Amino acid sequence: MAKSPNPEGKTGVRIVVAGDRGTGKSSLIVTAAADTFPTNVPRLLPPTRLPEDFYPDRVPITIIDTSSNPEDRGKLAEELKRADAVVLTYACDQPETLNRLSTFWLPELRQVEVKVPVIVVGCKLDLRDDQQQVSLEQVMSPIMQQFREIETCIECSAYKHIQIPEVFYYAQKAVLHPTGPLFDQESQTLKPRCVRALKRIFILCDHDRDGALSDAELNDFQVKCFNAPLQPSEIVGVKRVVQDKLVEGVNERGLTLTGFLFLHALFIEKGRLETTWTVLRKFGYNNDIKLSDDLIPYSSFKRAPDQSAELTNEAIEFLRGVYELFDNDLDNNLRPIEIEDVFSTAPENPWNDVPYKDAAEKTALGGLSLDAFLSEWALMTLLDPACSLENLIYIGYPGDTSSAICVTKRRRLDRKKQQSERNIYQCFVFGPANAGKSTLMNSFLGRPYSDSYSPTADERYAVNVVELPGGIKKYLVMREIPEDGVAKLLSNKESLAACDIAVFVHDRCICACAMS
Template sequence: MTNDPIRVVVCGDEGVGKSSLITSLVKDVYVPNIQPVLPPITIPKEFSVSGASNPTIIVDTSADPLEVQSLQHEIKRASVIWLVYSGHYTCERISLFWMPWFRSMGVNLPVVLCANQCDRVPEIEAEHAIEDEMVPIMKEFKEIQSCIRCSAKDHYNVNEAFYLCQRAVTHPITPLFDSKEGYLKPACVQALKRIFFLSDSDQDGYLSDREFYLLQVKCFKKPLEPRELAQVKETLNSTSSNVVSERGISEDGFIALNQLFAVKGRHETIWGILRAFHYTDSLSLADSFLYPKLDVPENSNVELSPEGYRFFVDMFVLFDKDSDGGLNEAELKALFKPTPGIPNLWQEFNFPHSTVKNEQGNITLQGWLAQWSMTTNLDYKTTMEYLALLGFENSQLHNINTPTLTQAYRNREITDALKVTKPRKRRNPRSRSYRNSIVDRTVFSCFVVGSRGSGKTSLLQAFLNRPFSEDYSPTIRPVTVVNSVEVHGGKQCYLILEELGELELAVLDNQSRLDNCDVLCLTYDSSDPDSFAYLVDLRKRFPLLDNIPAVYVALKADLDRQQQRSDLQPDVYTRELRMPVPLHVSVQWPTALNELFIQLAESARVPGPATPRFEDDEEELSLMPSLLAVAALGTVAITASWIWRSYLQSSRS
């Protein structure tokens, strides 16, 4: 619902009592001898009969053929049509003229059908009015959402008719219920199933009394008395079988309960549930809920907060039904049930091969958290969406032992699961430019670069603890993997390694891509004499690389080491850049591998020592004139002091 006013346009033949109904509503009493057509009347939202959050404008109309253009104009602006008739003739006109005319205008508005002047109808005839007159019309025209008998003179059901008009806008039945078939529509059922999933905190397939209590409080801000819950269960048992047990109300029972609400015209109850879970009138989730506003300064990153990590840990534990420490395909399918499925970004990275798996091929908790860390770093809006879909905002309710109304209704914001890091800045001394040290980030991106066959793919697989394979196939498309690394001091961070494939040269010439890279892993095959020259050539071709911290790595160190065909050997080359010499690593050496990943993470955190330098530090050289000046001043001071002492001594003599 928007905050626009609800426009109720009152239509019907002359003499049916349209103006009298409006006057009776506003004055709360029948007023005779009123003007034929009343001006529009605004009813503030605080005086709304239905408690709508919008003000309501009631527009009276004339059926005079001379006023047809004005009537058409008002109908096109209407939110709902209050269609009034009185007597047999005007009732027939509903089907023969009014409803076909509305359709011919191309409007698709809810209609509330009202039989006015029921005080003139004998009581026996009145009892059959709805069944004989209104029900056939409602079956013929689906736009008619409800019908009611009124009397402006007796002030009978006038407020109720107005309430139905408001409710037709604020709580429309059309998206929820197929009155012809008598069933909830598929989109409504799907939404209710998601709500059941999120409310079933222990995922046992039933809403326990406590879970139903919390759902009631969330949706309607008031608790459900035990007696009322017992009545709900009794009603469900009388209408459906096997939907209520000692464990609670099943999913089918929850759907059946809402079906009863729809049949009995209590669709505002269904909307109360749907809107508490952020569903719009079209039964889609509100964008403001899926993607709340988050201010991210330029050069800042978004990561999971401790609350976000805790939520994903809880989800992992809850759905690891066999307690084997891994999520298998069936468990992942169950976990992602209230979502469109595994995120598209994960599919692009060939999940679950992008993160840590156990021997059975199931994703571990370490891999699960690493995958979400990478997702948040690369596309935090995807993480936002899935936090919303998986129920982050309401998850803390399940941990309340004795919830009060205030405690139970308090929702978390999706943004509570995220944190925005400080902007990445650069230091600019005279001798070089390099990135500042990082103190508030835990997720780092690393491009793995090197000549074909240098061992990049094997390095990525070793990072995920996968066994080494002798089979070689060139990497065409980029490959991205992620895992956690424990750096010096015991702090844990996440490292995203990306092998660029055939896009390597294009990426290395792209300023925006390089800005998002925290460290380069420059690899060469120590057993191939031509391998290191590729890295030397890269630095010449792409000067942007000199602004990024890097770690040189000599892979395949278990093989015979070869002299590199390069003007400078790797150790000399890196020393001239004032960088650490290459690490000699083999995927067969776990200790050396671990040290490499730690050095990559440390270089991302403290970029200065890993960033190339080409000449003497001018900052240090610039101190020499200052030191000489200080020395000169010191000499002058000493000389002056000696002269002063000599003068004093001669004076005393």
Template sequence: MLQSIMSTVRICIVGDEGVGKSSILTSLVKDTFITSPLQPTLPPITLPPTLGTPENVTTTIVDTSSLPQSRDALRKEVRKCNVILLVYSDHYSYERVALYWMPYFRSLGVNVPVVLCASKSDLASANSSTAQIVEEEMLPVMAEFKEIDSCIRVSAREHFNINECFWLAQKAVTHPIAPIYDAKENALKPAAVEALKRVFYLSDQDQDGVLNDAELHDFQRKCFEKDISADDLTNIKRTIQRWSSVSGELEHGVDLDSFLLLHRIFAEKGRHETIWIILRKFNYADSLSLKDTFLHPKFDIPPFASAELSPAGYRFFVDLFITHDADNDGGLSDTELATLFAPTPGVPTSWTDSNFPHCTVTNTSGFVTLQGWLAQWSMTTFEDPKVTLEYLAYLGFEALPGKTSASALKLTKPRRRRSGNSPCRTETVDRTVLFCYLLGAPGSGKSTLLNAFLNRPFSPTYNPTIKPRTAVNSVELPGGKQIHLILSELGELEPAVLENPQKLESCDLIAYCYDSSDPDSFAHVSSLRSKYSVLTSVPSIFIATKADQDRVVQRAEVQPDAYCEALAMSKPLHVSAQWKSIGEVFVQVAEFSTMPGMGMPKVEDEDDGLQWVGLMAGVGVAVVGVAAGVVMWKKFGGPGSGSGT
């Protein structure tokens, strides 16, 4: 049972008749030894948390009888309990522990910890020391049965170790040894090692591979809410030295191996509650996985709204980058990234799918820069805030008291639904993460635009895009506002996305790209808008690429400028990836994304003046078709002049 949801520990006292079960329980309650005869079985008692039980839980203690007529009641109680206190008092009852009781528990199918209790220690031979009894009696049976969590000698007559006996039973439930330590191998279990590695990583604030004295002080305050004295710190280091081959005085601090060794020592000496206190301070459950409420705090996103990083979230990721940029070269190398993601399951799957770090800003060595790092997390938060929340937890984001990691995120205002009237021309959105699809014919320059967006050098080589490709970067708008712009080209998934209204609903703008030097390029754009009528309800902008080459007449029913004029939209932006001014196009794309009305067609309304509404593309094409025909006739001197389209 998980400690995080447990409110009661149920202890079942079991053993042969006459071993002192009832006397132990009476000594606990009365705090004295009762010489008068006791009833065969005492009724259950409940100890409230105020009596000092660990983890603030209520404890119920049940006495049992081993007589044949009580066998059914015994079986029921054993199956209901969380821990068994198995009592023996002499050689015969000790032999019965391995020969009868432990096999009996297994036959019932119970899998709860067992505390082995040697009672009537006041009657033991003077020559039988506790160390000798532990060595000769207890350790062999503990080695044989992994269910036995701990062992203790008690005396009800002398009230010796009575409270400690039940405290061990409680601790066996609230601080179980089984998940963290393998007694047969004398080693911490792999899951415990991984959890403690993450604890070490998060405590190593300067990421130099050792916990120095200041970091150990902070670690002590976080886990135990008190300072560690200089003497205690010295004793810890000496203990590590005695148990290992470490030479010197550990002047620089405790490294990872020494940190793990120290916790193995805790486990071997029965101080595993110390390990659990540490693990639970770092939000681990009994399964040694992070608590689900810690990984996935409540964060509901209303329809048509989105999530962004809050100032606290950006500050956390900035500090994380600076801490792990060990060589101060302004980029995170593969080694530095591996160190950064060490306490996590690894780089997020979505990052791998988007070809990180090549989907964002990198330096000349191909390492992600701080600008690219923040852009990547902005995109992740926009696309799947649950991933960001998980990694905030893994990476050690510490929220203010009473808050969760969700405080590193913020909600945006819901965007206007694209039905009925379109947004007015001056309406703006307050979001700082904006999403734009690049649509256009193959070879129209979409990939080249993405490369230019990420400041990559121009390449004349054409590589067709098969899989979707995304790029994210920051853009500064006029006035100084910083936004993160996500550009995505769809490759062969273009038809599937355009047929999915939900995919289109998530985007702020569509940038239609066509090659101004290819006469067949614009026809693809007009065809898309005719085929998928939903596109006319999405704000859009037209981009004419390869403007450094000769501009040609498009083999389309309407030329691009006339097409846009008929829809009362801005004319195509003419750009070239080889121009130094290429960055301006991304500023305009960002501006159109923040002012959706600028990218919508408009018509005149006699009563209300100019109203921005979505026009069906087919209607727009039909209107401009006649006008374009007249223009072409005049330009080329009639139908017999030879070079018309």
């Protein structure tokens, strides 16, 4: 399978080489760049550049040599913090330098808070004592168990030109095609976010929605991701590999989701991470396995303080269809497990955390009615339209992203006309501690009164549908302002611009003043 050029839009990879003095750092760098073993090497090399055509990904590499002298520790720390990857060297003929990796160098990287891939390189392989031959896996396994940041290990010889290009290829590959976001080395399984992204890709490629990729769909997938078709014999071979290891990976209709995920786990286990990353990037994912920022039209969400964002009718109709699809028993009660299924193709369920968690009315069975489901989407669109649009895309919104969310007219214009076409209204709830703000909001969500008092530390939201005369439905968002948060809120002169009505709660009386 072909590789995509310049993945993740990287313009260069910066690799810092560190390790004890005399372990062969400079010789390794010079031999990689010049393809010649140096007879005289300066104590510290200047930055060395490998051209973009040096490796297939066509991304230039800058290699930084470092000093291991104690007086240069500050400079070393600066370089490590700027690194995209770190090559840590030891000398194969000096066992003490190998021990120093776990006693000094790897703990030092953690101390400096270096959070990039680490490639451990044994230099001077040609000088190793023949009587001390041990496998690299046997030597490195305990260290890699302790320091998960190690991406790979390799031994080389600059003098004999053994595996020199491979050192920086693996380092570049660890940056452009990192293992961490995709695969859990300890459990040897795909990470949850990777599974969710691949599930979304599978569904997008399953054009007839029959739960399997037919030969034609597999070929379309291959052409989209790798710009090359699969021969019929190759398709047969792929399915045979899956079926030999996993019977349920293939059925009479083609490759199942289980089989699709198995294939990618197999690619990663065999070191072919670039295959899975090419697929993810072709479908718009970045290194965090989230949609790239350039897929979200942030500029379309620009709004004045007295404007807000709402879902369009097209997006609401799509969400109605989603609700009906996942409400398997058609009881107008989307259970928690069904809500998780709705977001199973998103990086995570956005409603598991505040401010969306428990912000809508629950059914007697603990789920969400259609009104409550749409209320949650209304709240998310109001507070974070980019997040709302992103999740619409994750769950399969088929339309143009510009058709999903609109920005409302300014409230000051609505107030002049004494009318509004908005569908979402905001109510700010003020009052001293223990005055009943939370009780009021709980009542709005149909929750029973409770005598127990639990102070609200942060702002809290409640959203529900309010039916107006003529059967017209609008969404009302109540925002509880904690007593100690009032001063901060009002310190911004525009803070009340988004407020349509303010409710002041004190003791057992409620006073309300309309803002529109």
